[in-house]
Every structure is written in C-alpha cells, then in structure tokens.
Amino acid sequence: MTETPAIEGWFTTGSEPALLGSGCTECGNIAFPPERDFCRNPACAGEAFEVRELSRRGTVWSYTDAQYQPPPPYIATSDPYEPFALAAVELPEGLVVLGQLAGGFGVADVKVGSPVELVVETIYTDEVGPRTMWKWLPTESSEARASDRGDSSGQGPATSKGESA
Amino acid sequence: MSTEVAIAGVGMHPWGKWGHSFVKYGVAAARAALDDAGIPWADVELVVGGETVRNGYGGYVAGSTFAQALGWNGARVATSYAACATGAQALDTARSRILAGQCDVALVVGADTTPKGFLAPNAGERWDDPDWLRFRLMGMTNPGYFALYARRRMDLYGATQEDFAQVKVKNARHGLNNPYARYRKEVSAADVLNSAIVSDPLHLLDICATSDGGAAVVLTSMDYARKHGLGQGDAGPVRLRAISTVTPTFPQAVIDMPLFSTESTHLTGEPQRTFKESIADAAYEEAGLGPEDVDVAEVYDLSTALELDWIEDIGLCKRGEAEQLLRAGDTTVGGRIPVNPSGGLACFGEAVPAQALAQVCELTWQLRGQAEGRQVEGARVGITANQGLFGHGSSVIVSV
Numbered sequence: 160m161t162e163t164p165a166i167e168g169w170f171t172t173g174s175e176p177a178l179l180g181s182g183c184t185e186c187g188n189i190a191f192p193p194e195r196d197f198c199r200n201p202a203c204a205g206e207a208f209e210v211r212e213l214s215r216r217g218t219v220w221s222y223t224d225a226q227y228q229p230p231p232p233y234i235a236t237s238d239p240y241e242p243f244a245l246a247a248v249e250l251p252e253g254l255v256v257l258g259q260l261a262g263g264f265g266v267a268d269v270k271v272g273s274p275v276e277l278v279v280e281t282i283y284t285d286e287v288g289p290r291t292m293w294k295w296l297p298t299e300s301s302e303a304r305a306s307d308r309g310d311s312s313g314q315g316p317a318t319s320k321g322e323s324a
Numbered sequence: 325m326s327t328e329v330a331i332a333g334v335g336m337h338p339w340g341k342w343g344h345s346f347v348k349y350g351v352a353a354a355r356a357a358l359d360d361a362g363i364p365w366a367d368v369e370l371v372v373g374g375e376t377v378r379n380g381y382g383g384y385v386a387g388s389t390f391a392q393a394l395g396w397n398g399a400r401v402a403t404s405y406a407a408c409a410t411g412a413q414a415l416d417t418a419r420s421r422i423l424a425g426q427c428d429v430a431l432v433v434g435a436d437t438t439p440k441g442f443l444a445p446n447a448g449e450r451w452d453d454p455d456w457l458r459f460r461l462m463g464m465t466n467p468g469y470f471a472l473y474a475r476r477r478m479d480l481y482g483a484t485q486e487d488f489a490q491v492k493v494k495n496a497r498h499g500l501n502n503p504y505a506r507y508r509k510e511v512s513a514a515d516v517l518n519s520a521i522v523s524d525p526l527h528l529l530d531i532c533a534t535s536d537g538g539a540a541v542v543l544t545s546m547d548y549a550r551k552h553g554l555g556q557g558d559a560g561p562v563r564l565r566a567i568s569t570v571t572p573t574f575p576q577a578v579i580d581m582p583l584f585s586t587e588s589t590h591l592t593g594e595p596q597r598t599f600k601e602s603i604a605d606a607a608y609e610e611a612g613l614g615p616e617d618v619d620v621a622e623v624y625d626l627s628t629a630l631e632l633d634w635i636e637d638i639g640l641c642k643r644g645e646a647e648q649l650l651r652a653g654d655t656t657v658g659g660r661i662p663v664n665p666s667g668g669l670a671c672f673g674e675a676v677p678a679q680a681l682a683q684v685c686e687l688t689w690q691l692r693g694q695a696e697g698r699q700v701e702g703a704r705v706g707i708t709a710n711q712g713l714f715g716h717g718s719s720v721i722v723s724v
Binding site for chain 2: 165166186187188189190191192199200201220221222223224225226227228229230231232233234243244245247252253254255256257258259266270271272282292
C-alpha cells in the first residue's frame with residue numbers, strides 16, 4: 160500500500176525528505192508549520208506565503224522520551240506499547256522543530272548539540288493505508304560520542320537503523 | 325493615581341481528588357475569602373470567575389456560575405481564561421475596575437475538577453489545532469515538554485536528577501503543614517529516583533499531578549480598606565503591587581507547549597529576553613521593585629526542574645545557578661530566598677483556573693505572618709510566576 164503523510168503539506172517524502180515551511184512574500188519570515196493566513200512578524204501585515212523547504216540537518220536543542228503511552232489522539236504503533244524518543248532540533252533557519260527520534264534510537268544516542276537529519280517513517284495505519292511522519296535521525300554514532308567523552312559505557316541504540324526511510 | 329489595591333481576604337478549598345463539582349470548591353473558597361475579609365457577599369460589586377474548560381457550559385461562564393451559587397446579588401460579572409494564568413488574568417480584570425473607580429469590592433474565584441492522568445485534548449478530530457496534532461503526530465505530552473527543559477539544564481549547566489529530586493524533597497517538606505495541600509508527606513530523594521521515569525530525565529515524582537481545588541481572593545480599593553479598617557493593625561492590608569500578563573514578543577524562540585516549533589530568529593537575531601523572563605520583568609517594572617526586594621516566591625513547578633528555571637527567570641540568580649541556591653538551602657524555608665513555601669504544585673497538583681490565585685493566597689498568608697508551620701520570617705515582598713499555553717503567563721507581586 161502507498162504510504163501517505165499523516166498530515167498534508169508539512170513535509171516532503173522520497174530520498175531527501177524535508178520539512179515544508181513558509182516564507183512570507185513581504186518580509187521573508189520563515190515559519191513552520193507553514194503559515195497559511197497571517198505573517199507572525201508584528202512589523203509585517205503579509206498574508207501571502209511561498210513554500211520553503213527547510214534544511215534537512217540540524218542540531219539537538221534538547222531531547223526526551225515517552226515511557227508511558229500518550230493518551231489519544233496518539234495512535235500507538237505497536238501492542239504492547241514501545242517507548243519512543245523525541246528531540247527538539249535547531250535548524251539553520253533559526254527555528255527549533257520537534258519530532259520523534261527515528262525508530263530504534265533513544266535518549267542515550269544524543270546530547271544537546273548532536274547532529275541529526277530528517278527522515279520519514281510510518282507512524283500508524285488508518286483506512287487510507289500507512290501514514291508517515293518526519294523523524295530525526297542521529298547521524299553521529301553513540302560509539303563515537305562515547306569515545307569523545309572517554310566513556311566506554313555509552314549505550315547504543317536497541318536496534319540500529321542506519322539509513323532508514 | 326494609586327495603582328495599588330488591597331487584598332482584603334483570601335480563601336481556599338483543600339486540593340485533592342474529591343469528585344465534586346468545581347462549583348462546590350469555588351463557593352467554599354469564596355465564602356472563606358469573604359469571611360477572611362469580613363465583607364458580606366451582599367457588598368460584592370464584581371465577581372470574576374476563572375473559566376474551567378473541562379466542566380461544560382457552567383465552567384465556560386464560571387463567573388456567573390459562582391455568582392448564582394452564592395445567590396444572585398446583582399453584581400457585575402466577568403469570566404477569564406488564560407490557561408495556567410487564568411487566575412491572574414481574572415485578578416487583573418477585578419483590579420482594573422477598582423482602579424478605574426467603578427467599584428470598591430471585587431471577588432475573584434477559580435476552581436476546577438480535573439480528570440486522572442495526562443491532561444489530554446478534548447475529544448474530536450481537529451487537524452488545525454496544534455494541541456490535538458501534537459498528540460496525534462508526535463505523542464508529545466505536557467511532561468514531554470517539561471523533560472526537554474530539564475534535560476537541557478543537565479547538558480548545559482550540570483544539573484542532575486538528584487538535584488531535581490531535592491526540589492521535590494524540599495517542597496514536600498514545605499507542604500507538610502499546609503492544610504490546603506493534597507500531598508502532605510515527606511518524600512526522600514530515593515523515593516523520587518526510584519519512581520518510574522515518565523519522560524527522561526523526569527520521574528513520576530518530578531511531575532505534578534492534576535487536582536481538584538478552589539481558591540478565591542477579595543480585592544478592595546485602598547480607600548475602602550482604610551475606611552473599614554481592613555488589615556492587621558498599623559500594617560494595613562497586603563497590597564497588590566503588580567499583575568503581569570504580558571504575551572511573548574516575536575520571535576518566541578523557546579519551544580513551548582503545545583507547539584511544534586519556535587518562531588524563527590533569522591529576521592531579528594536572538595531575542596534579548598525569553599518570554600518567561602519578560603513576564604517577571606513586566607511585574608517588577610509595574611511594582612517599581614526588583615528581584616533584590618523579593619523575600620518569598622511561589623513559582624509554577626509543573627516539574628521539579630521547572631522550579632529551577634523559574635528561579636532564574638524571575639531574576640533570583642543568574643542563568644545556570646539555580647542548582648547552587650537549591651544545594652545551599654537558600655530556597656528552603658529558613659534560607660535566604662524561600663521558593664514555594666506552600667509546597668508548590670508538588671504538594672498541590674494543578675487545578676488550572678485556581679492555581680494562580682492559590683499562589684496569591686499563599687503569599688498573602690506569608691506576608692501577614694499566618695503561614696503556620698511554613699512561615700518565611702519577616703517576609704514583606706512576594707512574587708508569583710507561571711506560564712500557560714498559547715502565550716499566556718503571569719506574575720503577581722504583593723507587599724505589605
């Protein structure tokens with residue numbers, strides 16, 4: 160079955176997926192999720208926006224995980240529930256965007272400042288078929304970080320996924 | 325023209341999971357506040373209710389719901405909603421009408437009945453509502469946001485999970501003697517560290533519960549307070565010096581519940597102050613006071629780690645130094661600048677529309693010297709701080 164984004168118009172898919180932000184046609188302000196109505200810049204009354212792909216790579220602002228299953232409308236991907244990790248990622252466009260970490264990666268795999276890259280993974284299946292969402296893939300291996308710290312006890316991912324999606 | 329009003333009376337219904345209607349808590353708190361002020365309900369000219377969004381129509385029109393429950397007395401009425409800052413916004417509405425000379429006595433009431441577990445969005449599919457979408461698309465809960473801030477403190481400033489646990493230990497001890505607190509039990513650091521991790525690095529006992537509760541404040545003009553001899557002897561009543569309910573300034577560059585992203589800094593550069601810093605700054609400016617004048621603070625410890633953020637946001641120390649205050653015992657009752665002597669959200673659990681008012685109730689008792697078993701000796705100036713969803717937040721400054 161064809162995979163489709165869980166939300167329309169927020170990200171592209173394919174081999175080089177990217178977030179779809181908006182650029183105000185008057186002042187150039189960049190926003191994500193894409194602005195459709197009003198520019199957020201208080202000095203601008205712009206109401207027209209062009210689609211703007213955001214950088215696929217950024218650095219971790221902070222990170223956490225969800226050890227308990229979140230309440231609806233969250234849809235669990237597995238039964239029993241498997242925890243997942245989340246990161247807030249700073250992009251070169253000057254904004255921080257949340258997302259889950261790519262499957263198999265946990266909080267031990269990143270630090271504030273770690274480089275990550277945007278990937279797309281299936282998060283649930285509904286009547287239309289599999290639904291996808293953007294996620295952040297750590298691109299610096301935990302082993303490398305562990306040796307940077309002179310620390311050999313760094314826990315690697317449960318299942319390393321490498322080049323996914 | 326005076327910019328001060330008198331806090332004539334305060335009252336609360338104990339926090340807990342009582343299973344009653346929010347109206348019952350609100351009315352109990354209102355009656356306690358009116359008794360405390362020695363002002364009959366018939367003399368109240370304005371009722372401002374803090375809206376609760378989880379209790380049907382009666383909650384949406386909370387001001388009139390409370391007014392009707394107390395028996396229609398012909399007072400003017402208003403209802404405010406500003407998420408966690410609801411109580412402060414309601415207080416600001418009451419203060420404005422008093423300072424405009426349009427009334428002398430106002431009653432402000434907030435109360436809530438809350439569901440168990442994570443605060444989840446209301447039912448129904450809402451693909452244009454970020455509060456709904458963050459759960460559907462990312463499973464991002466409120467503790468998830470608290471955990472992002474906590475982890476950042478660890479990676480940037482060397483905070484530890486033990487530090488966070490010690491915030492809980494301190495607040496649990498503070499709340500032991502507070503008759504309105506829901507949890508009145510000593511908690512050890514080991515208890516916190518052995519509780520389940522909810523969102524790394526935060527344990528279950530690092531995160532506040534949701535509670536039922538009610539709080540009320542009676543405000544009067546300073547003239548009315550003088551004429552009726554309100555307050556204690558020469559000291560007079562506790563005075564409301566400032567209420568800040570400022571919105572963020574573009575760009576809001578710190579990720580905030582329930583959003584997916586921050587606003588971009590590429591047009592402006594990094595802002596000079598964060599939103600939370602600006603909330604307290606506006607209160608200090610309005611009161612003509614500064615952090616150095618503060619004797620006691622009630623801040624919104626939705627998580628233990630957030631208390632440390634707030635200590636810096638309200639200027640009690642520099643960024644990254646809150647752990648030092650905590651470790652030195654400065655923020656414990658008896659220390660240099662006690663924080664959350666009530667026990668904070670750690671001992672109360674959050675009852676959204678009542679919580680900002682509960683902070684003001686506690687500071688009023690502290691400044692009157694009536695906070696038995698948790699008294700900050702000689703406290704003359706107190707500050708509250710909280711932040712809610714969608715650009716809401718508040719800080720209130722009171723003094724004697």
